[in-house]
Amino acid sequence: xxxxxxxxxxxxxxxxxxxxxxxxxxxxxxxxxxxxxxxxxxxxxxxxxxxxxxxxxxxxxxxxxxxxxxxxxxxxxxxxxxxxxxxxxxxxxxxxxxxxxxxxxxxxxxxxxxxxxxxxxxxxxxxxxxxxxxxxxxxxxxxxxxxxxxxxxxxxxxxxxxxxxxxxxxxxxxxxxxxxxxxxxxxxxxxxxxxxxxxxxxxxxxxxxxxxxxxxxxxxxxxxxxxxxxxxxxxxxxxxxxx
Amino acid sequence: xxxxxxxxxxxxxxxxxxxxxxxxxxxxxxxxxxxxxxxxxxxxxxxxxxxxxxxxxxxxxxxxxxxxxxxxxxxxxxxxxxxxxxxxxxxxxxxxxxxxxxxxxxxxxxxxxxxxxxxxxxxxxxxxxxxxxxxxxxxxxxxxxxxxxxxxxxxxxxxxxxxxxxxxxxxxxxxxxxxxxxxxxxxxxxxxxxx
Numbered sequence: 001x002x003x004x005x006x007x008x009x010x011x012x013x014x015x016x017x018x019x020x021x022x023x024x025x026x027x028x029x030x031x032x033x034x035x036x037x038x039x040x041x042x043x044x045x046x047x048x049x050x051x052x053x054x055x056x057x058x059x060x061x062x063x064x065x066x067x068x069x070x071x072x073x074x075x076x077x078x079x080x081x082x083x084x085x086x087x088x089x090x091x092x093x094x095x096x097x098x099x100x101x102x103x104x105x106x107x108x109x110x111x112x113x114x115x116x117x118x119x120x121x122x123x124x125x126x127x128x129x130x131x132x133x134x135x136x137x138x139x140x141x142x143x144x145x146x147x148x149x150x151x152x153x154x155x156x157x158x159x160x161x162x163x164x165x166x167x168x169x170x171x172x173x174x175x176x177x178x179x180x181x182x183x184x185x186x187x188x189x190x191x192x193x194x195x196x197x198x199x200x201x202x203x204x205x206x207x208x209x210x211x212x213x214x215x216x217x218x219x220x221x222x223x224x225x226x227x228x229x230x231x232x233x234x235x236x237x238x239x240x241x242x243x
Numbered sequence: 244x245x246x247x248x249x250x251x252x253x254x255x256x257x258x259x260x261x262x263x264x265x266x267x268x269x270x271x272x273x274x275x276x277x278x279x280x281x282x283x284x285x286x287x288x289x290x291x292x293x294x295x296x297x298x299x300x301x302x303x304x305x306x307x308x309x310x311x312x313x314x315x316x317x318x319x320x321x322x323x324x325x326x327x328x329x330x331x332x333x334x335x336x337x338x339x340x341x342x343x344x345x346x347x348x349x350x351x352x353x354x355x356x357x358x359x360x361x362x363x364x365x366x367x368x369x370x371x372x373x374x375x376x377x378x379x380x381x382x383x384x385x386x387x388x389x390x391x392x393x394x395x396x397x398x399x400x401x402x403x404x405x406x407x408x409x410x411x412x413x414x415x416x417x418x419x420x421x422x423x424x425x426x427x428x429x430x431x432x433x434x435x436x437x438x
Binding site for chain 2: 188227
């Protein structure tokens with residue numbers, strides 16, 4: 001897939017829940033752009049609005065005000081069905097608890113979104129198999145989720161998220177309860193997916209995970225308050241002196 | 244990490260020249276810890292003075308001089324390997340002090356100060372993660388060094404998050420307790436004090 005400029009654009013996005021005295025504002029005037037090929041991490045304390053931002057970016061919820069564009073398409077103008085179609089074709093999700101369907105094999109889990117979008121079963125299975133092979137899971141394709149390790153399950157979830165022509169990958173604490181080395185493998189896969197042109201947005205409270213992103217933006221009380229500078233090259237680390 | 248013990252460890256593999264020791268030290272630290280030749284020879288002179296190494300020549304300064312570890316040096320190296328690293332000391336970390344000072348300064352938003360440091364620490368973590376990303380798996384020294392620094396920086400971000408959350412819970416800022424007018428009660432434990 002070729003790189004896409006601004007796969008995600010959020011302009012002055014706000015989200016409120018409830019009314020009157022019980023009204024809660026989860027997001028306030030959030031502006032965020034994510035280019036194809038870029039992985040952005042969203043960090044913030046509990047209740048800062050991270051998950052709300054992710055669900056609105058993925059059109060699982062609608063904003064109270066503001067504009068959300070995916071691949072240039074304004075989602076606020078779309079009907080519920082149009083948004084669902086956009087999600088199936090353009091957006092992949094990776095969740096903390098993998099969210100694989102227990103009754104389907106690894107390859108069936110990956111091919112399901114393609115079949116739901118009208119791809120014939122055999123063609124969908126071939127595409128799914130290619131995605132699994134890319135993630136080193138060709139030998140495990142016919143296994144069910146409960147026959148896979150935690151790391152393998154998350155790799156299947158990533159394959160499902162990037163299969164087809166997705167332009168936006170949304171991840172919520174994508175390494176779940178994996179240990180640091182397996183978690184690192186998952187982050188390498190996400191980065192590689194982004195390098196192939198997908199735009200990635202990852203919500204995490206873990207600074208180690210966030211450090212795999214190209215950019216980290218910080219949320220506080222529903223507002224984007226800060227972001228990291230572009231990553232310096234490794235040569236910047238060669239300044240340490242022996243003591 | 245102690246350069247003198249690192250040199251002893253290299254010499255425990257067999258006799259070596261000073262230049263060779265410097266090169267092997269840098270390679271063993273993934274080239275992240277440059278060591279100049281002068282430092283190598285100064286350290287070797289001190290090790291010889293202490294009886295932990297011996298050289299072929301009477302004056303251990305020339306590049307043609309080869310060094311070997313002594314039995315006392317092996318004992319010293321063995322004891323160092325088993326000694327706890329960085330024993331707990333009083334909390335005098337500069338970042339901790341900055342946050343404590345910021346809490347007492349009128350007109351300073353401590354959360355903003357914490358966020359500035361959080362961002363800077365994560366930017367530093369970024370650089371080490373990029374380094375790991377580019378490293379092949381068999382460069383284990385570099386991977387371990389990068390991991391160690393990332394875990395250390397991660398601990399700093401956790402402390403910043405915790406400090407931020409604790410400070411937000413305070414009822415009003417910056418009305419914090421002022422220094423006691425009278426001396427502390429005798430016997431109160433000083434954090435980090437050696438027993």
